Amino acid sequence: MSADLTPLANRPSIDDHLTMHRRMAITRGIEQELGALHKAGRTRGPIHRCDGQEAVGVGATAVLTADDYVTTTHRGHAVYIGKGLDPRKVVAEILGRETGYNGGRAGHMLLGSAAHGMLGGNAIVGASIPAAAGMALSVQLRRQDRVAVAVFGDGAAQTGICHESMNLAALWRLPVVFLLENNEYGLTVPYTAQSAVRDLHVRAAGYDMPGVQIDGNDVVAVHQAVAAAVQRARRGEGPSLIEARTYRMEGFSTSDVGGYQSEADLARWRARDPLTVSRAALVESVGADRVEAVEAEAAEIVAAAFAAALADPPPRFAPHPASAPYATPGPVRGAARGAALGAA
Amino acid sequence: MPVIRYAEALNAALYQALSEDPRVFVLGEDIAQYGGVFKVTKGLRDAFGDRVRDTPISEQTLTAMAVTAAMTGTRPVLEIMYADFMPLTLDALVNQASVYGYLWGDQVELPFVLRTQGGGGLGTGAQHAKSLDSFVAHIPGLKVVAPVTPADARGLLLAAIQDPAPVVVLEHKLLYNTRGEVPDGGAPVEIGRARVARPGRDVSLIATSRMVLEAEAAADRLAESGIEAEVIDLRTLRPLDVAAITASVAKTHHAVVINEDWGFCGYAAELSATIMDHAFDDLDAPVERVATRDMPIPYAQPLEDAVIPNAARIVHAALRALA
Ligand SMILES: Cc1ncc(C[n+]2csc(CCOP(=O)(O)OP(=O)(O)O)c2C)c(N)n1
Ligand SMILES: [Mg+2]
Numbered sequence: 081m082s083a084d085l086t087p088l089a090n091r092p093s094i095d096d097h098l099t100m101h102r103r104m105a106i107t108r109g110i111e112q113e114l115g116a117l118h119k120a121g122r123t124r125g126p127i128h129r130c131d132g133q134e135a136v137g138v139g140a141t142a143v144l145t146a147d148d149y150v151t152t153t154h155r156g157h158a159v160y161i162g163k164g165l166d167p168r169k170v171v172a173e174i175l176g177r178e179t180g181y182n183g184g185r186a187g188h189m190l191l192g193s194a195a196h197g198m199l200g201g202n203a204i205v206g207a208s209i210p211a212a213a214g215m216a217l218s219v220q221l222r223r224q225d226r227v228a229v230a231v232f233g234d235g236a237a238q239t240g241i242c243h244e245s246m247n248l249a250a251l252w253r254l255p256v257v258f259l260l261e262n263n264e265y266g267l268t269v270p271y272t273a274q275s276a277v278r279d280l281h282v283r284a285a286g287y288d289m290p291g292v293q294i295d296g297n298d299v300v301a302v303h304q305a306v307a308a309a310v311q312r313a314r315r316g317e318g319p320s321l322i323e324a325r326t327y328r329m330e331g332f333s334t335s336d337v338g339g340y341q342s343e344a345d346l347a348r349w350r351a352r353d354p355l356t357v358s359r360a361a362l363v364e365s366v367g368a369d370r371v372e373a374v375e376a377e378a379a380e381i382v383a384a385a386f387a388a389a390l391a392d393p394p395p396r397f398a399p400h401p402a403s404a405p406y407a408t409p410g411p412v413r414g415a416a417r418g419a420a421l422g423a424a
Numbered sequence: 425m426p427v428i429r430y431a432e433a434l435n436a437a438l439y440q441a442l443s444e445d446p447r448v449f450v451l452g453e454d455i456a457q458y459g460g461v462f463k464v465t466k467g468l469r470d471a472f473g474d475r476v477r478d479t480p481i482s483e484q485t486l487t488a489m490a491v492t493a494a495m496t497g498t499r500p501v502l503e504i505m506y507a508d509f510m511p512l513t514l515d516a517l518v519n520q521a522s523v524y525g526y527l528w529g530d531q532v533e534l535p536f537v538l539r540t541q542g543g544g545g546l547g548t549g550a551q552h553a554k555s556l557d558s559f560v561a562h563i564p565g566l567k568v569v570a571p572v573t574p575a576d577a578r579g580l581l582l583a584a585i586q587d588p589a590p591v592v593v594l595e596h597k598l599l600y601n602t603r604g605e606v607p608d609g610g611a612p613v614e615i616g617r618a619r620v621a622r623p624g625r626d627v628s629l630i631a632t633s634r635m636v637l638e639a640e641a642a643a644d645r646l647a648e649s650g651i652e653a654e655v656i657d658l659r660t661l662r663p664l665d666v667a668a669i670t671a672s673v674a675k676t677h678h679a680v681v682i683n684e685d686w687g688f689c690g691y692a693a694e695l696s697a698t699i700m701d702h703a704f705d706d707l708d709a710p711v712e713r714v715a716t717r718d719m720p721i722p723y724a725q726p727l728e729d730a731v732i733p734n735a736a737r738i739v740h741a742a743l744r745a746l747a
Contacts, residue, residue, distance in 0.1 A: 124723070124724075124725055125546055125548050125549065125723065126548065176723055176725060177724070183724075184722065185550075185723060185724065185727060186549070186550070187547070187723025187724070188723075189549055189551070189552075190549055190550060190551065190723070203549065203552060204509070206481065235480070236481065238480035238482060239480075239482060240482065240484050240485060266453075266480070266481055267453065267454045267458075267461070268454045268457065268458035268461075269453070269457070269458075269480075273478060274479075274481070275480070340458065394724060394726050395724050395726060395727055397726060397727050397729075397730035397731075399719070400719040400720075403719035404719075405687070405689075405718045
């Protein structure tokens with residue numbers, strides 16, 4: 081990762097770094113607690129944890145204002161927290177509660193919050209890419225000072241719509257940043273078995289846009305690279321591709337039986353854990369006490385979020401009129417039948 | 425007869441087809457080294473090497489490639505991990521695979537199989553829990569099968585691979601771990617033939633895929649009130665076994681059609697219309713339709729439960745038909 085680091089421009093302030101550190105710690109705390117709840121049989125459906133990748137989603141979104149857009153994947157918890165969503169309402173959504181951002185309808189993969197420009201998690205691999213490009217098109221048409229960031233994986237980078245999105249965005253100079261989160265796996269298949277090129281950022285050349293590869297486990301490096309790409313987008317110069325190299329530490333999802341990631345790789349990347357990297361830098365600049373205080377604060381936020389969400393009520397079903405197929409009520413054959421129809 | 429899991433039955437069919445016919449190959453995401461996320465293709469890579477391939481996430485292109493590979497001398501079996509991703513394959517199905525058998529006649533054969541799995545019940549949310557049966561059953565030139573028993577899973581998948589025309593095999597995520605007797609010998613099950621899963625004389629519960637199990641549970645409950653429901657497992661969605669449906673309705677004079685796709689323009693609507701077309705005079709009451717509520721599949725359990733059809737809704741529908 082050393083060779084292609086962006087220059088040390090756009091260094092975040094210490095306060096920004098502390099904020100990012102807190103958000104990474106919150107995300108990690110959420111992931112670990114979800115893992116524990118899963119083991120206890122208290123979660124529903126597969127959950128895709130982002131342990132070890134927090135710097136990508138958090139570092140990128142820290143650059144954005146509330147007006148800027150971001151789209152993400154089935155593994156989007158760091159983006160949710162990074163974009164400033166309330167951890168308690170995020171956790172409630174993941175646990176399928178009435179009090180979640182989407183009332184338990186969306187779940188952990190599809191969470192959306194328009195007020196935060198976070199639209200949103202997406203579980204169709206590749207779909208987050210044109211999603212952000214479309215938002216950037218809207219920004220361009222409305223002559224707004226906004227950008228859109230697409231977060232997507234190395235697996236998503238192999239889809240057809242990835243190519244089409246990048247071509248269109250470059251052709252129309254859309255204010256979008258393509259942030260490729262390369263965690264080395266698409267589900268169980270290593271990215272080297274999915275791509276003919278090893279360095280995915282080189283593809284940017286094919287769209288005549290800048291492409292860089294960065295250390296995705298260094299939140300400061302992510303912040304810097306995304307800041308540069310966002311500035312370019314705001315200047316009207318079009319899209320950029322950033323390949324953030326990172327690694328998936330806790331398997332594909334809570335239902336992954338594992339066994340296909342090497343211990344050596346895991347150990348190597350564990351030593352470069354984004355929280356460890358960030359902590360070391362911060363301790364040097366602000367001292368250990370300050371960093372520990374931030375981490376303690378994060379732990380409290382996570383504990384409070386789970387305590388509240390777990391006590392929250394499950395949602396109650398309501399029909400969705402906008403999805404309903406009939407403009408007028410259906411046929412009723414006799415009063416008894418009408419009453420029975422209501423019961424179903 | 426050995427009792428095996430549905431996933432094992434599919435695996436046995438793939439193993440047999442790969443062994444018997446060197447033209448057969450299997451491709452899809454996570455299917456080779458890992459053996460598939462539902463473990464249907466377990467062990468096949470070791471046994472058959474390069475004829476069992478992991479692919480990048482490229483459903484649209486893979487389907488189009490499988491179609492022309494089939495046209496030029498191979499027999500591809502493509503796994504699409506979730507039925508929710510079927511929209512990505514649709515161009516290759518509706519504009520490619522399904523048209524050449526007619527346009528080009530017997531110059532070309534299209535022995536192409538697409539396996540996928542749909543259905544709700546596991547909290548996988550709006551993009552991983554749908555049944556899009558009608559999307560594929562709608563297309564002239566395709567065959568569509570939906571086995572519910574392990575025996576049919578093996579026999580219909582084998583028949584699909586041997587068929588010279590494109591066949592879509594619809595599996596269900598909640599069926600993979602169900603068990604059942606599977607005959608030795610590996611005979612295919614004829615495509616286009618329904619099965620009487622449970623005989624009865626009062627009402628016909630005509631169902632597809634996992635909904636057959638819900639219909640059987642509903643029949644148990646109806647039996648407690650002295651109602652004898654007949655459960656028809658369609659097994660093949662296209663071509664439809666109209667004779668099996670009309671024979672049952674001629675006996676019971678009441679019909680409930682059940683399918684896990686959405687109701688509006690859904691497969692259950694086709695079944696209802698088929699009964700109107702072919703058995704109207706036998707009906708003593710309007711056909712009752714049970715399908716997934718017309719809305720996205722929600723994540724939280726109480727919401728998902730309210731949307732996906734179940735035995736209780738089938739019982740209600742049967743009682744309405746008989747009222
Ligand atoms: C169109 C589509 N195909 C397949 C899948 C199944 N699937 C879910 S995540 C995934 C791997 C994605 O890999 P990547 O983009 O690298 O994201 P990561 O899981 O590593 O974060 C696959 C194949 C899907 N959700 N959507
Ligand atoms: Mg990946």
